[in-house]
Amino acid sequence: xxxxxxFAWVREKLGIAEEDVTVPDDxxxxxxLREWMVTRGPRYAAAFAEAKSVRCAVDQDFAKxxxxxxxxxxxxxxxxxxxx
Amino acid sequence: xxxVVVQAAxxxxxxxxxxxxxxxxxxxxxxxxxxxxxxxxxxLELEHYPGxxxxxxEKIADDAMARWDLLGCTVIHRFGRLLPAQNIVFVGAASxxxxxxxxATAFLIDWLKTSAPFWKREIFEGGSARWVEAxxxxxxxxxxxxx
Numbered sequence: 001x002x003x004x005x006x007f008a009w010v011r012e013k014l015g016i017a018e019e020d021v022t023v024p025d026d027x028x029x030x031x032x033l034r035e036w037m038v039t040r041g042p043r044y045a046a047a048f049a050e051a052k053s054v055r056c057a058v059d060q061d062f063a064k065x066x067x068x069x070x071x072x073x074x075x076x077x078x079x080x081x082x083x084x
Numbered sequence: 085x086x087x088v089v090v091q092a093a094x095x096x097x098x099x100x101x102x103x104x105x106x107x108x109x110x111x112x113x114x115x116x117x118x119x120x121x122x123x124x125x126x127x128l129e130l131e132h133y134p135g136x137x138x139x140x141x142e143k144i145a146d147d148a149m150a151r152w153d154l155l156g157c158t159v160i161h162r163f164g165r166l167l168p169a170q171n172i173v174f175v176g177a178a179s180x181x182x183x184x185x186x187x188a189t190a191f192l193i194d195w196l197k198t199s200a201p202f203w204k205r206e207i208f209e210g211g212s213a214r215w216v217e218a219x220x221x222x223x224x225x226x227x228x229x230x231x
Contacts, residue, residue, distance in 0.1 A: 008131055008203035009215050057201070060136035076133060076201075080218035083130070083161060083202025084117055084173055084193055 002069075006047075007078035010054055013047035023069070030056045031065030033075065048077075055080055085156035085178075086149060088141045090132065092164040094171055104178040106155045113189035114176035121168030124208045130163045130172070133201035137161070140200045148177060148192050152184040159192060161202065191229050198226040 001020045011017050027036050034056075038048045048054055056063045057076040069075060085106060089095070097116050104112045119128050141159045148157050156178040166172060175196065177188035204216040 005133070007133055007201070008205070057133070057136055060133075060139050062199070076136070078133070078201065079203060079215065081198065081201050082204045082216045082218050083132070083200045084197035084222075 002072060003074045005074060005076040007076065009079055010047050010077050014043050028068060028070065029065060030058065030063050030067045030069060030075075033069055034065070037077075053079060085158075086142075086145050087156075087158040087160075088138065088145050089160040090134075090137050090141065091160070091162060094162070095160050095174055097171070097174060100158055100160065100174055100176055104156045104158060104176050106178050108180060109155050109178040110180045111182045111185045112176060112178045113182070113185035114174065115189050115193045116171060117173040117193070119166050119168045119170050119172060124210070125168055125206055126209045127168075127207040128166045128172070129205040129207060129213075130166065131203045131205065132161075132163045136201050137163075141196070144192060144195050144199065147195070148188045151191070152177070152179065152188040154179050154184060154188055157188065157192070159196065161196070161200065163202065165207075194222075194225045195229060197222045 002023050003020055005018045006014050027033050034048055034051055038045050054077050058067055058069055058072045059074055101112055145157050145159050154177050158176040160174040162172055175189055175192035177185045179185040205213055206216060207213045
């Protein structure tokens with residue numbers, strides 16, 4: 001199982017802050033994970049519609065689409081950050 | 085000295101500056117970010133990613149310590165509901181000479197804006213709200229430090 005976390009408007013669009021999922025075996029990278037997320041239902045399709053406006057972190061480090069997710073305990077999706 | 089704090093509570097900029105008055109220091113650079121009021125803004129709500137936030141800020145502080153000759157470095161960021169004029173963020177750097185302190189201070193706040201997992205939501209008088217959008221210029225300013 002992998003823990004998925006959602007923040008800010010990604011969390012609002014999905015209606016959940018986190019969930020535990022079993023990622024299909026053929027989903028190996030962050031980019032493939034995004035593609036799979038879109039197929040999980042209308043809320044997911046809406047939240048992930050603009051791929052470039054949703055960023056990702058794998059085990060609490062920012063991760064690009066090519067990053068591998070094998071063995072990750074925690075993967076987060078969120079909008080571009082606006083702190084400071 | 086490296087101090088990184090993520091908290092809901094306010095901080096005391098005077099006390100933070102005093103803590104950076106370290107033996108051998110010739111100067112302290114600092115930046116305090118506050119909630120900009122006006123345009124009907126009632127409050128800012130800052131959401132963050134507990135765990136990753138601390139990691140990201142520690143990395144930013146470590147990068148500054150490695151890049152400049154600093155005696156001390158402080159990064160404090162608040163989360164939760166903040167009102168206009170209240171403190172959001174403090175970064176400070178102490179060094180023997182002003183150049184390192186000032187450059188490190190600018191780096192800390194520029195880099196933090198694009199690499200720490202915080203999200204601001206603006207709450208307006210009347211109850212409407214919107215997520216603040218990231219500004220491309222912030223990415224450009226942060227990227228300049230990698231050149």
